[in-house]
Amino acid sequence: MAGSVRKIGGSVWNSPFLLRLRHFVDLTADDVETLRALIEFETPVEQRRDLVVDGYPYSKLCFVKDGMAARYKVLRNGKRQIVNVLVPGDIVGLPGSFLDQAPFSVIALTEMKLEVCSHDAFVAACYRRPKFALALSWLAVQEATLYAEHIVDIGRRTPVERLAHLLLEFHARLSMVGRASANAFDLPISQEVMSDALGLSVPHLNRMLAKLRKDGMVVAAERRIELIDMKALQRLAHFQPTALSRIPAPLQVEQELIA
């Protein structure tokens, strides 16, 4: 039984997380197998389920295989701010597992599938394969860059610009893991979620979305977004795609340093 399961798993591990990694690091077959072996189990999660709770310890790294989640904080006055919407390939537990207590909560916005890995096991693997530790750095840097852009969104972009930027960002991130076509993607989240991500009220977000529709930039219906005029959106949002550089291979680095 176990053998057959392993066999099936062994055929192709097409995890979005792996897809994402391959964008910036070369992985040997052995690397991939090692990574896959780190995953203790795969688990489904129902919608609205809390994955991480603000203030409590958390010590897992869960790679999102399917579905979306939100990393957020609720303030005393009841206002919620979503700092990031997690999509396939993202990691639940980053940053939570690196701190004594998670600084944010994470909730499943849809049904999800997670690949669960122990934080300690991953760190142990990093000692054995420095490449993994570097990959982790790259992932964390990517996360930080994403957040930085969100700060600009909320701080200085106007509401329409913010929304446009959010949609373009989703498109770019989902494309990375093969979940978007050239100009459209599924976005199975409510407007309340979007407004909490953008620091806006629901009615105002709705109006801004209506504006993008009226101006012929997007079609949004049935939780699906179609970017009609990508150029105009990019101009509106001051969008500049971020190109993560690749992790240099060990030899490569040494050679460059000599040269």
Place this chain on the structure above:
Amino acid sequence: MAGSVRKIGGSVWNSPFLLRLRHFVDLTADDVETLRALIEFETPVEQRRDLVVDGYPYSKLCFVKDGMAARYKVLRNGKRQIVNVLVPGDIVGLPGSFLDQAPFSVIALTEMKLEVCSHDAFVAACYRRPKFALALSWLAVQEATLYAEHIVDIGRRTPVERLAHLLLEFHARLSMVGRASANAFDLPISQEVMSDALGLSVPHLNRMLAKLRKDGMVVAAERRIELIDMKALQRLAHFQPTALSRIPAPLQVEQELIA
């Protein structure tokens, strides 16, 4: 000559970067020496000098030894958003050096001293010492967590709360590297900088600062901040200190996995 310089440097390397690292990783004398050797040179920087320019490649890691800088982006309409104020111990080039082109500019807010290290050299060292790669991950995670908190600030905290939070955060970060007393610290930045960091206009920031003064929570004068009523400030700002966990040592990790 070189010998004497090395000797002086060799006595004690009291870099704020090192101070910061020691909060979450155990470093042997050899580790420290290796790190120090990565630094190519130390350089002074005058105020207002651009260190990194948005959109251009950058391939250094500079550890801030003294002074402050701002990581920011300017939009088409001329509005500036500062995503982070760098203090001693912080790294110029994170995230810039990990991307093909820097996503943000960095400008010196004061005179500074930087310890300059090549990004490639650091990565090479990470391959040789996985601990360094993990430290880099931890630093990047810390950066991401800081940014996430800024998103909450700007998105859902009221202007006074934001300011209170910013001051508390500065205090915590400066304390980490020995640049703050129990309830006071130097903050050599203008109100324009603070307002751009908080997504507020200068006049409004000024009023909020006046409010904190009037309510007896802070004394702010001559670019120095004194936190009079820390408890009240923390309550106002919904401040929760973030405790970065320590990087487990290799043996420790293996043992825990067996147990």
Place this chain on the structure above:
DNA sequence: CGAAATTTTGATCACGTTCAACTTCAGTGG
């Protein structure tokens, strides 16, 4: 089909921006 969640629209109002003037202070040259 009924109940609940979500989306949409409208009217009002407060908060924070904007613009402007004025103050204070440090640095500089007459």
Place this chain on the structure above:
DNA sequence: CCACTGAAGTTGAACGTGATCAAAATTTCG
């Protein structure tokens, strides 16, 4: 020594944006 300059801080008045509250329309789901 004091006028001059420019940067930073402070205060005031008016305006506009986006929140808030409320309700209707629509969709989703049990």
